[in-house]
Amino acid sequence: MYIGIDVGGTTIKYGLLTTTGEVIEKQAIPTPKERNAFIDTLVDLVNQLAAKEDIQGIGISMPGIVRKDGYLLTAGSIKELDDCPLRDILLEKTDNKYPIVIENDANSVAYAEKWIGNAQGRDNYVCLVLGTGVGGGIVINGDIYRGAHGMAGEFGWMLIDKLPPQGNIESASANYRAAVVLGLCQQYNQLKLAENPNFEPINDARIIFDTEDSDPFAAFALKNFYRDVAITLLNLYVSFDPELILIGGAISTNPYFMERLRETVEHYSKRHNSIAYLIGKTIAPIKATYLQNDAGMIGAVYRLHQQINS
Template sequence: MALKILGYDVGGTKISTVVGNDNGNILSNVRMPTVKHLGKKRLIEEMITMGDAALKKAGVDKPDMIGIIFAGPVDNKKGVVIASPNIFGLSNFNIVEPIQKYYGAKTYLENDATAAAIAERLFGSGKNVDNFVYMTLSTGIGGGIFINGKLYKGAHGMAGELGHSVIMVNGPTCGCGRRGCLEALAGGKAIARRVIENLNAVRDSNFFSRIRPTEITAEKVFEGKKKGDMFSQLILEETIYYLAVGIVNIINILDPELVIIGGGISKAGKDLFDPLNDAIREEFKSMYRPFKIVPGLENGSDLAAISVPLYKESE
């Protein structure tokens, strides 16, 4: 009989709750927008309400295991959120304890990008690949690393911060405090910022001049390129270059068989992957080796939450 898993994805934009099984089937999901000032007590109350609703929707009385993934650094051994860049007041918060106590099921915590890498290992392109890197391209840039078939966490459990490698000395300030990080140049938030900072180009663009600054996103830039907007084309060419530099650095250090790219920006499909593959090939110079860059799972964010307990139990 298939195991039933309750999964939570606590992110900066939304909180998702899913019920799935160990075959990778999602049986139900419940979502709500993230309230930045929710606080610890209210967050747990909301998670329990959503969990109960998702279980009822799936026709499951009690979960066998629970996974919680969080957009930020976590101590997965202690079940503690170390820092919370997107939801205020959750730093040094044991998010596992109250959920585990309420449901009476073993509960595991993991960073969201690392969890997505685990989902790829169990259900996606990384299934039969021992050495791969998963990179998430969304508001920011994160990742997870598998080396010789095992998740690589590093000495302090914080390996995989791919977005915080500096690729432009004295570049724009990143949320981490450093300057010129990959995330500060090619993350979704950074792409939108680079558009808004070019006021003259925005005014001259038939596409962007009709859009409010608050509505400018990375997705809009891809849309502009499809509509023939030259400024969108320029911004994307720069973004592709920054990503290529960052990815080639990663490949040169780790020599993976595969780089899997997920997150919201990866939904751009061929408009992202075709020029990115070309740019990476060019950036290798004399260090070229065979490589594959592939898109992540279509429903990776849902599968990530249920993959964490499955992987932890099998370790």
């Protein structure tokens, strides 16, 4: 039995998983923002679960830039964990009883899909995760490509167009254009606030989808959103030549979104002469991820499972 832990900016999901990736028990608690409190919370979770079952190891999914050795260069919105040797700390605090693997959250999704999801049997694919920001996992020749420092797959930092003339250019990045919250919701909120300064900003993209036919601001924001996600995907096509692109995040469970995204990608592919020539030859299909809420736990445990059985 394995312990799986999926750390998010607001919630930590954790549970027990079998050696075939089945989640047999899971719970969730708020994410502590202070470093010592966060570490103590993880140790407490491990002790609670280890008291119930014979544990073979611990797999942890984390936001941010995570080195293969479990060192966090960054930790997403949990700023107090930046530059943190988390794996070494946890090994010490658990008396080195269990092997521990710490993996980036989007890489964990990519691993999970290879194990028991829509990437089974695939050796070269890309996973794009759309949420508050844009994350990514790259699988090359059957294994995660993490780059020299663990930063590979930070697709949200890619620039799309229209750089501001001065200052921070991240406003033109995929995070602020193709993400669900920082992109779609934020652009919609800006449009609504320009019309009505008393508008209450939203963070729920479902409101925008539901009002597309009645609200011209929602329609405009969605049109731009689909375009920017599509352009991001075209850049991934030509950078990695994948056999499959998987879209993760809660929005990928919306069949209407997935179908319209495919149509938008096809539209812009045909307008790019070189890519248009390759349609039907090398341009890979786009699918939603099979696993959703449990993908982080499952993927981190899969890497652990590989390590133990190698």
